[in-house]
Amino acid sequence: MTDSNLKFYGEDVFSEKAIRVHLSKAVADKLIATMREGKPLDPTIADSVAEGMKKWALKKGATHFTHWFQPLTGGTAEKHDAFLDPAGPAQAVFRFSGRNLIGGEADASSFPSGGLRSTFEARGYTAWDPTSPAFIKRHENGATLCIPTAFCSYTGDALDMKTPLLRSIQAVSRATGRLMAKFSQPDAHVEITLGAEQEYFLIDRGYYMRRPDLLQTGRTVFGAAPAKHQQLEDHYFGAIRPRILKFMSEVEDRLWKLGIPAKTRHNEVAPAQFELAPMFEDLNLAVDHNMLIMEVLRQSAERNGLVCLLHEKPFAGVNGSGKHCNWSIAYGGRNLLSPGSNPRENAIFLTFLSAIIRAVDLHADILRMTTAGAGNDHRLGANEAPPAIISIFLGDDLNAVMKAIECGSAQSSRSRRRALKVGVDTLPPLPMDATDRNRTSPFAFTGNKFEFRAPGSSQNCAQSQMVLNTIVAESIDAICDKLEAMEGGFNDNLQKLLQRLIRKHKRVLFSGDGYSGEWEKEAEARKLPNLRDTPQALAPLRDRTARALFAKYGVLTESEMESRYEIGIDDYKRRILIEGEVALDIARSMIRPVVADEFSKLATAIGQAKKDGLKVGLRGLTALSLKLGAGLDDLHVKCERVEKTLAKGEPTAILGAMDDLRRTVDRLEHLVDDSRWPLPKYREMLFVY
Ligand code: ADP
Ligand code: MG
Numbered sequence: 001m002t003d004s005n006l007k008f009y010g011e012d013v014f015s016e017k018a019i020r021v022h023l024s025k026a027v028a029d030k031l032i033a034t035m036r037e038g039k040p041l042d043p044t045i046a047d048s049v050a051e052g053m054k055k056w057a058l059k060k061g062a063t064h065f066t067h068w069f070q071p072l073t074g075g076t077a078e079k080h081d082a083f084l085d086p087a088g089p090a091q092a093v094f095r096f097s098g099r100n101l102i103g104g105e106a107d108a109s110s111f112p113s114g115g116l117r118s119t120f121e122a123r124g125y126t127a128w129d130p131t132s133p134a135f136i137k138r139h140e141n142g143a144t145l146c147i148p149t150a151f152c153s154y155t156g157d158a159l160d161m162k163t164p165l166l167r168s169i170q171a172v173s174r175a176t177g178r179l180m181a182k183f184s185q186p187d188a189h190v191e192i193t194l195g196a197e198q199e200y201f202l203i204d205r206g207y208y209m210r211r212p213d214l215l216q217t218g219r220t221v222f223g224a225a226p227a228k229h230q231q232l233e234d235h236y237f238g239a240i241r242p243r244i245l246k247f248m249s250e251v252e253d254r255l256w257k258l259g260i261p262a263k264t265r266h267n268e269v270a271p272a273q274f275e276l277a278p279m280f281e282d283l284n285l286a287v288d289h290n291m292l293i294m295e296v297l298r299q300s301a302e303r304n305g306l307v308c309l310l311h312e313k314p315f316a317g318v319n320g321s322g323k324h325c326n327w328s329i330a331y332g333g334r335n336l337l338s339p340g341s342n343p344r345e346n347a348i349f350l351t352f353l354s355a356i357i358r359a360v361d362l363h364a365d366i367l368r369m370t371t372a373g374a375g376n377d378h379r380l381g382a383n384e385a386p387p388a389i390i391s392i393f394l395g396d397d398l399n400a401v402m403k404a405i406e407c408g409s410a411q412s413s414r415s416r417r418r419a420l421k422v423g424v425d426t427l428p429p430l431p432m433d434a435t436d437r438n439r440t441s442p443f444a445f446t447g448n449k450f451e452f453r454a455p456g457s458s459q460n461c462a463q464s465q466m467v468l469n470t471i472v473a474e475s476i477d478a479i480c481d482k483l484e485a486m487e488g489g490f491n492d493n494l495q496k497l498l499q500r501l502i503r504k505h506k507r508v509l510f511s512g513d514g515y516s517g518e519w520e521k522e523a524e525a526r527k528l529p530n531l532r533d534t535p536q537a538l539a540p541l542r543d544r545t546a547r548a549l550f551a552k553y554g555v556l557t558e559s560e561m562e563s564r565y566e567i568g569i570d571d572y573k574r575r576i577l578i579e580g581e582v583a584l585d586i587a588r589s590m591i592r593p594v595v596a597d598e599f600s601k602l603a604t605a606i607g608q609a610k611k612d613g614l615k616v617g618l619r620g621l622t623a624l625s626l627k628l629g630a631g632l633d634d635l636h637v638k639c640e641r642v643e644k645t646l647a648k649g650e651p652t653a654i655l656g657a658m659d660d661l662r663r664t665v666d667r668l669e670h671l672v673d674d675s676r677w678p679l680p681k682y683r684e685m686l687f688v689y
Pocket of ligand 1: 193194195196197277278279280281326327328329335446448449451
């Protein structure tokens with residue numbers, strides 16, 4: 001291998017290199033300025049860009065193009081159009097115009113809109129996002145040119161994840177520029193960065209096909225815990241099996257061609273669980289790339305006879321999957337969340353840090369909202385994932401620094417000794433890569449970025465990042481407003497302000513064990529919100545203060561927030577109804593017949609044994625038949641209950657009844673003849689691949 005092997009990196013992207021080859025210099029310069037700095041695009045160049053893009057795409061074997069967008073379903077959407085255009089009898093040409101590139105109209109009546117788009121006005125409009133480059137998606141018989149787009153209604157309401165994300169990037173960039181000017185920093189480009197670590201499970205496709213629950217809901221609604229699951233923690237970072245490595249290298253090959261910097265691969269904590277982490281990138285691009293990563297994972301798994309499960313909790317009793325979103329702000333290429341080497345840089349670092357602490361404390365509920373969902377409910381709040389309580393982990397060193405600022409101008413000599421003068425003193429050296437990071441914290445400072453660990457593995461990171469950007473923008477602006485209103489020297493004012501901020505918002509800082517029951521109590525005493533399930537977590541979308549905040553920053557209007565609330569609740573209810581129906585169906589049509597059959601065979605055998613006057617075996621047969629019989633009765637009762645709750649449609653009741661049913665089914669799994677149990681078992685799915 002040499003660097004020239006890397007030529008394929010990004011070959012399926014209409015990259016700056018491809019742009020330079022296929023567009024005139026003047027047009028290329030303009031497009032690249034837009035891509036790099038988000039400068040408004042000159043609409044007169046659209047036709048030339050389209051022509052160049054088409055030539056490039058045809059060379060790559062593309063026959064179709066599509067606007068590629070992220071509707072509120074949480075996935076991606078595409079509708080292909082052929083480049084082909086009839087040009088007389090039995091003749092055709094390939095055509096692709098500026099109009100095709102810039103905008104499209106799609107019948108959007110079946111995308112969730114939460115009432116934003118009345119059905120008689122069912123059109124949705126896609127609009128080209130030139131800041132995320134077009135790319136080629138391949139299939140066995142050709143390829144498709146994909147153009148990342150935003151998706152809006154006729155009235156301009158955002159029907160997607162990208163539109164508000166882009167708006168929020170603008171908001172936080174503007175606020176960052178404003179604050180940097182207070183530090184007399186020259187004007188520079190602000191870049192918000194995201195590195196999203198993706199967790200997933202892989203199981204053999206054969207098992208998957210025989211599990212209607214996995215097929216229909218993405219998770220197993222039944223399955224007894226195997227004797228060995230993750231107790232020995234021998235899977236985490238273990239040697240990767242050859243079959244999985246083959247899959248992983250195929251994934252990487254696809255991703256590298258798409259210019260996605262897949263970097264790290266490893267086994268995760270649960271058996272059959274894995275992680276892929278790319279290098280961080282510009283936030284908007286990183287979000288698009290994460291959506292592609294999920295797609296490539298699914299497709300490559302299929303080609304390898306595997307199935308990639310992106311559900312947050314496919315298997316009870318072992319760890320679920322998250323998507324750790326590493327977020328930071330760069331200014332003129334310098335990471336602002338990197339503690340600097342001089343007092344000025346430190347002051348900037350500490351100010352941004354304080355702004356983020358203030359933002360997360362004030363708006364923890366709306367940040368929690370972004371992680372809501374039927375799947376993620378099984379993670380958050382269970383004792384294995386970051387809790388539903390949003391708190392911040394800073395680490396011992398930074399905690400000490402915060403304390404030192406807090407007592408910076410305190411009078412006691414004891415505190416003066418430890419005082420830190422913002423903008424004057426240099427920070428004590430902070431270990432950049434602390435090894436004892438607290439894995440139980442949902443929002444952790446990890447040396448030079450914040451890692452939000454609450455988002456679920458299947459969720460679009462745009463949602464959490466959009467909220468994070470907006471609340472941080474508001475905090476930065478609040479700091480700027482205060483500084484402008486203060487009289488006196490800048491450093492003294494900043495010191496006073498940061499002191500006040502830390503005092504006011506330190507309740508959100510927590511370094512202990514986030515999984516513990518004590519933390520739940522402590523958090524309650526600190527009055528931190530603990531939104532346990534999706535309906536509670538979605539409620540902040542209807543909160544007046546939150547609505548005012550998002551409207552003020554032009555990120556989401558009131559009606560856009562309402563629509564997101566409605567879509568979230570609907571999605572939650574529908575998913576749980578489906579899960580309940582699937583559970584009931586499996587229990588009645590797959591489990592019950594086997595149990596009933598085994599029971600009746602036993603009953604016959606017992607009768608026969610008694611008739612024959614057998615002296616041995618009768619006790620065993622009777623004991624088993626008693627257990628099976630009780631299980632069969634139990635199964636009947638539990639199924640009835642699930643059925644009743646389904647008729648009422650109340651999610652919590654359905655989930656409760658399903659849990660009850662599960663206990664019965666999982667007990668029966670241990671009683672019924674293994675060769676006749678109709679579902680692949682955990683010990684097979686999680687270990688045999
Ligand atoms: P872990 O949390 O598993 O220890 P790493 O420290 O290697 O992982 O980093 C996790 C992710 O954080 C990677 O995707 C990495 O690119 C990303 N990351 C690093 N620096 C930044 C940054 N400045 N902004 C955003 N993400 C970053
Ligand atoms: Mg991590």
